[in-house]
Amino acid sequence: MKTFRIHLFASLLVLLYSSCRREQHTSWDVDLLGPLAETSLGLENLIADSLLYSNTDEPLSLRFERTLSLFPADSVFRIPDTTFYQTYSFPLAVNLPPGFTLYNINDQIRFDYKNTRITEVILQEGKSIFTLENYLPDKLFFDYSIQQAFLNGNSLHFSGIEVPQGAFAKPHVYNHVSDFSNYWLNLKGDNGNQFNRLRVRLNTTLNPNGQAIPVPGGQMLVAYRNSFVGLKPYYVKGYMGNPVFESNDSINFEFLKKFEGHFEPAEINLSFAIENGIGADFELLVHELSGINSRNNTQLALQHEIIGKRQFIKRARNTATADAPFTSTLANYTLNTQNSNLGALIGMLPDKFAYKARISVNPLGNISSGNDFLYAGSNIKINLKGDIPLRLSANSLQFIDTITTQGYDIKALEQIQSGKFTLLADNGFPFQMQVELTLLDENRQLLRRFFTQDTIEAAPVSNNLVVTTTKRSVIEIPYHELWPEQLQKTRFLVLKCKLSSKPENTVLAIYPAYKLRLQLIGNGIFKIKLN
Amino acid sequence: MRWSLFVCLFFLFGSGAQTIIRASEDSLQKSPVIMRDKPWCQYNAGLFFDLNTTINSTRLPASIPNAFVFKKPISPEQKESALKNLKSKNNTGAIIQGTIAYHWAPPLAWRSKVSQIGISYSFEQYLSTQYSSKLFGLVFQGNAPYAGQTIQIENENIQSIQFQTLKLHYLKNFKSTRLSVALGLALGNNLQQINLDYAQLYTEPDGSFIDMQLKGNMFSSNTQQRPLQHASAGPVFDLAYHYTLQKVQFDFQAENIGFIRWNSQAKTYSPDTSIHFTGIQVQDIFHFSTGETLADSTLENITGKPSQKGAIKALPARLKARLFWQYQAGAGLEFSVSQLFFPGFKLQQRIAWHYELIKTAHNSMAIQLGLSHGGFGKLNSFVSLVPLHTRHHSVRIGTLLNEGWLIPKRLPGNGFVFSYHWTP
Numbered sequence: 001m002k003t004f005r006i007h008l009f010a011s012l013l014v015l016l017y018s019s020c021r022r023e024q025h026t027s028w029d030v031d032l033l034g035p036l037a038e039t040s041l042g043l044e045n046l047i048a049d050s051l052l053y054s055n056t057d058e059p060l061s062l063r064f065e066r067t068l069s070l071f072p073a074d075s076v077f078r079i080p081d082t083t084f085y086q087t088y089s090f091p092l093a094v095n096l097p098p099g100f101t102l103y104n105i106n107d108q109i110r111f112d113y114k115n116t117r118i119t120e121v122i123l124q125e126g127k128s129i130f131t132l133e134n135y136l137p138d139k140l141f142f143d144y145s146i147q148q149a150f151l152n153g154n155s156l157h158f159s160g161i162e163v164p165q166g167a168f169a170k171p172h173v174y175n176h177v178s179d180f181s182n183y184w185l186n187l188k189g190d191n192g193n194q195f196n197r198l199r200v201r202l203n204t205t206l207n208p209n210g211q212a213i214p215v216p217g218g219q220m221l222v223a224y225r226n227s228f229v230g231l232k233p234y235y236v237k238g239y240m241g242n243p244v245f246e247s248n249d250s251i252n253f254e255f256l257k258k259f260e261g262h263f264e265p266a267e268i269n270l271s272f273a274i275e276n277g278i279g280a281d282f283e284l285l286v287h288e289l290s291g292i293n294s295r296n297n298t299q300l301a302l303q304h305e306i307i308g309k310r311q312f313i314k315r316a317r318n319t320a321t322a323d324a325p326f327t328s329t330l331a332n333y334t335l336n337t338q339n340s341n342l343g344a345l346i347g348m349l350p351d352k353f354a355y356k357a358r359i360s361v362n363p364l365g366n367i368s369s370g371n372d373f374l375y376a377g378s379n380i381k382i383n384l385k386g387d388i389p390l391r392l393s394a395n396s397l398q399f400i401d402t403i404t405t406q407g408y409d410i411k412a413l414e415q416i417q418s419g420k421f422t423l424l425a426d427n428g429f430p431f432q433m434q435v436e437l438t439l440l441d442e443n444r445q446l447l448r449r450f451f452t453q454d455t456i457e458a459a460p461v462s463n464n465l466v467v468t469t470t471k472r473s474v475i476e477i478p479y480h481e482l483w484p485e486q487l488q489k490t491r492f493l494v495l496k497c498k499l500s501s502k503p504e505n506t507v508l509a510i511y512p513a514y515k516l517r518l519q520l521i522g523n524g525i526f527k528i529k530l531n
Numbered sequence: 532m533r534w535s536l537f538v539c540l541f542f543l544f545g546s547g548a549q550t551i552i553r554a555s556e557d558s559l560q561k562s563p564v565i566m567r568d569k570p571w572c573q574y575n576a577g578l579f580f581d582l583n584t585t586i587n588s589t590r591l592p593a594s595i596p597n598a599f600v601f602k603k604p605i606s607p608e609q610k611e612s613a614l615k616n617l618k619s620k621n622n623t624g625a626i627i628q629g630t631i632a633y634h635w636a637p638p639l640a641w642r643s644k645v646s647q648i649g650i651s652y653s654f655e656q657y658l659s660t661q662y663s664s665k666l667f668g669l670v671f672q673g674n675a676p677y678a679g680q681t682i683q684i685e686n687e688n689i690q691s692i693q694f695q696t697l698k699l700h701y702l703k704n705f706k707s708t709r710l711s712v713a714l715g716l717a718l719g720n721n722l723q724q725i726n727l728d729y730a731q732l733y734t735e736p737d738g739s740f741i742d743m744q745l746k747g748n749m750f751s752s753n754t755q756q757r758p759l760q761h762a763s764a765g766p767v768f769d770l771a772y773h774y775t776l777q778k779v780q781f782d783f784q785a786e787n788i789g790f791i792r793w794n795s796q797a798k799t800y801s802p803d804t805s806i807h808f809t810g811i812q813v814q815d816i817f818h819f820s821t822g823e824t825l826a827d828s829t830l831e832n833i834t835g836k837p838s839q840k841g842a843i844k845a846l847p848a849r850l851k852a853r854l855f856w857q858y859q860a861g862a863g864l865e866f867s868v869s870q871l872f873f874p875g876f877k878l879q880q881r882i883a884w885h886y887e888l889i890k891t892a893h894n895s896m897a898i899q900l901g902l903s904h905g906g907f908g909k910l911n912s913f914v915s916l917v918p919l920h921t922r923h924h925s926v927r928i929g930t931l932l933n934e935g936w937l938i939p940k941r942l943p944g945n946g947f948v949f950s951y952h953w954t955p
Contacts, residue, residue, distance in 0.1 A: 025604075026598050026599050026602050026603065026604070027604045027605070028598075028604065028605035028606065028671055030672060030673030031668075031672060031673035031674075031675035031676060032674060032675055033673070033674055033675035033678055033734055033738040034674065034734060034808070035738060035740060035808060035809050035810035036809045036810050036811065037810040037812075037813050038809050038810035038811075038812060039812070039814070077552065084788060276603065351909065422737075422738065424737075424739055519809060520810060521737070521738035521810075522738070523675060523738055526673070528604075530599070
């Protein structure tokens with residue numbers, strides 16, 4: 001009896017335990033309804049704030065300003081690195097007495113760059129590297145000077161410099177580096193009527209207190225090297241020559257890549273000013289300026305009087321003051337929908353503007369008699385200003401954006417048993433929108449499309465074509481059990497939104513207050529699980 | 532399966548939450564039968580182990596709490612049935628207690644002062660909630676069925692405490708009375724208190740917004756519930772008195788008089804907020820994340836920022852008085868009242884009939900049947916059995932609060948008890 005009771009008791013304990021182990025979670029279903037997320041979209045979400053401009057109660061404008069420097073100043077009239085090299089030897093064997101003058105150079109070195117004729121240079125930076133190689137078995141002494149290179153009124157000069165003895169096989173190498181920053185170089189030569197010239201003097205003597213040195217014929221005795229490196233002018237005077245620059249380039253407008261289709265802006269104003277900051281005349285010839293839509297491979301050339309017509313821009317004025325040493329000359333041009341085909345050009349939504357142009361400096365020759373000038377800050381610039389009031393008529397204008405993601409691991413979705421999501425769209429824009437959201441995996445393979453048949457209705461407009469109230473559209477999205485897995489695999493989200501003006505073919509202004517408010521609402525059976 | 536299990540347990544063992552089994556017709560002191568919650572002054576020296584659970588409610592059918600205990604799904608029918616049963620105010624509570632103790636006679640030199648010395652360790656967990664049927668509906672059905680309605684709820688409370696005690700017991704016998712005291716340390720594992728003074732919820736029928744008002748406070752000890760991970764501690768004190776007069780026995784006991792000082796990791800929230808919720812605000816729809824951080828900040832908007840500091844909280848003390856009358860050999864009646872000082876627990880009155888079924892030279896078997904009123908529930912019956920009782924071993928096992936076992940989909944209350952006593 002005792003044994004039976006113990007066994008029975010043990011069996012029941014096991015039974016009780018096993019009955020407790022069958023289910024892993026306490027769970028129940030709840031019917032939930034409520035808002036999950038909301039956002040408000042304005043034009044600033046699509047276009048950078050820096051490009052949008054508005055005054056209170058006025059339509060938004062798309063404004064942009066770009067400055068193009070046609071060339072860096074030091075690429076035009078920079079002084080190239082220049083090296084002078086000479087050696088000294090006797091053809092026959094000789095015996096050199098103490099104090100013998102070995103080497104006496106008095107040369108004009110020449111800085112040539114294309115057909116420029118530079119007479120004066122003030123250097124911003126640069127250096128002169130002087131090297132002397134002594135092959136003699138006794139020390140040397142030398143003097144070196146550039147008399148037309150001045151710093152604070154003093155010319156460059158050093159004398160009595162000792163170079164220790166070398167050997168016929170292995171010379172002693174002496175180096176001296178002179179900082180040329182702020183040096184004024186007079187390049188007019190000895191007579192003052194030349195250009196690109198700079199006289200250098202070098203005198204080398206053998207140790208006067210040494211002994212006679214026998215040297216074989218043809219033996220190199222001294223080698224001299226003088227390099228001018230990195231000479232960057234602050235100011236250049238002379239004749240700049242007549243270089244010609246051909247430019248074949250493009251300007252990208254990345255944000256417009258997100259748009260496709262066609263729209264008709266009611267008004268566009270584009271102005272550009274050509275600023276001549278160099279002391280030489282130049283001529284601009286714009287061969288072509290085209291808008292390119294790289295999404296559909298279309299291109300449209302600008303039609304305006306500036307195209308194909310030489311524009312002569314006069315030289316800047318040299319004021320030689322510390323704050324503003326020169327005054328640029330300006331030439332202004334205006335393009336709008338009246339004097340050009342700019343409307344059509346912008347309407348095709350180009351994401352790139354390509355241009356071909358030629359710039360000729362001093363097209364009339366040396367008419368300044370060598371008084372061209374250039375400062376470090378001088379350049380030829382084009383200041384481009386655009387103002388496109390956002391008054392437009394859109395017909396299937398499509399916004400496309402691709403967002404990369406690491407996937408969305410939303411655990412809560414797995415607890416949804418059934419139900420739907422509802423997107424409430426309160427549209428404050430007078431545009432009908434057809435939205436499509438596509439999920440792509442890492443190989444850009446389709447996972448799921450949302451909103452393929454749904455339309456967000458346009459807000460109604462008043463008689464003066466202004467939106468006074470928003471329009472609500474309700475889009476229902478039934479939940480699918482594959483969502484969690486598909487969202488987890490998503491690597492690219494492609495958002496497309498097709499815009500059409502309502503009323504159709506009507507020019508409508510976009511005001512800063514126009515917003516699209518989106519609200520996501522969940523409604524369904526959700527399983528609560530307790531661990 | 533569970534029904535079969537219940538029938539087996541009921542008819543073979545029986546149970547009783549506060550059972551006293553009498554199997555001896557001799558004096559009470561000579562009775563060898565274990566009584567689970569009798570005062571220390573009635574224990575014989577030896578090893579004692581006890582485990583009991585109680586889940587009871589004024590209105591909530593047992594199937595709902597059973598789903599939590601046994602980790603089972605709650606069906607829509609169970610929820611419907613519960614909702615029908617619930618009233619505007621309801622009460623549900625649960626107790627889990629486990630105790631292991633050892634006590635012995637002291638050295639002879641001490642016996643003039645102390646008759647027995649004991650040491651005990653216990654693990655205790657109490658859960659109690661006072662709630663309206665509206666809150667139950669919201670939690671178990673969701674807010675969608677209430678869309679378009681303003682749900683107002685008041686004075687909803689949940690409290691849960693889990694702690695362990697380690698006590699030293701001293702017992703002194705007098706001529707017809709015994710007195711025992713116990714002093715010890717209470718080690719707190721977890722304390723959660725949520726008091727919702729007032730809340731209001733409105734869900735727009737199209738789901739576009741939820742309006743919510745919330746006023747209340749919440750205390751969270753913010754500790755994990757692993758039994759040996761002690762967050763906090765405090766002193767605890769027990770007192771028991773026993774008096775015998777012929778065939779009548781009277782006991783009084785006070786347990787767990789003390790407190791725990793919860794450490795400085797505890798957080799107190801005091802929300803008094805009104806929220807119009809239209810969804811988590813997404814600033815950049817083109818580069819959004821899953822929004823968990825946003826969800827956290829939204830939750831913090833509701834609860835407010837917590838203050839983090841320690842707090843002293845009283846333990847759920849219990850007072851109990853009991854009268855036992857052995858009206859004939861092998862049979863007796865017991866009357867008791869007890870009060871647990873824990874929210875939702877009402878004064879509990881009990882009456883029980885004890886009867887010795889079998890008695891041999893070396894063994895005996897006894898049964899107890901009774902009724903109780905109060906506690907976390909209302910009127911309940913209970914039954915328990917001592918199937919094994921010898922000179923050295925005694926086992927008691929059974930269910931508690933039978934209604935929840937019998938008709939779990941409609942009636943509240945169930946539990947389980949097991950105890951074992953070894954005497955050298």
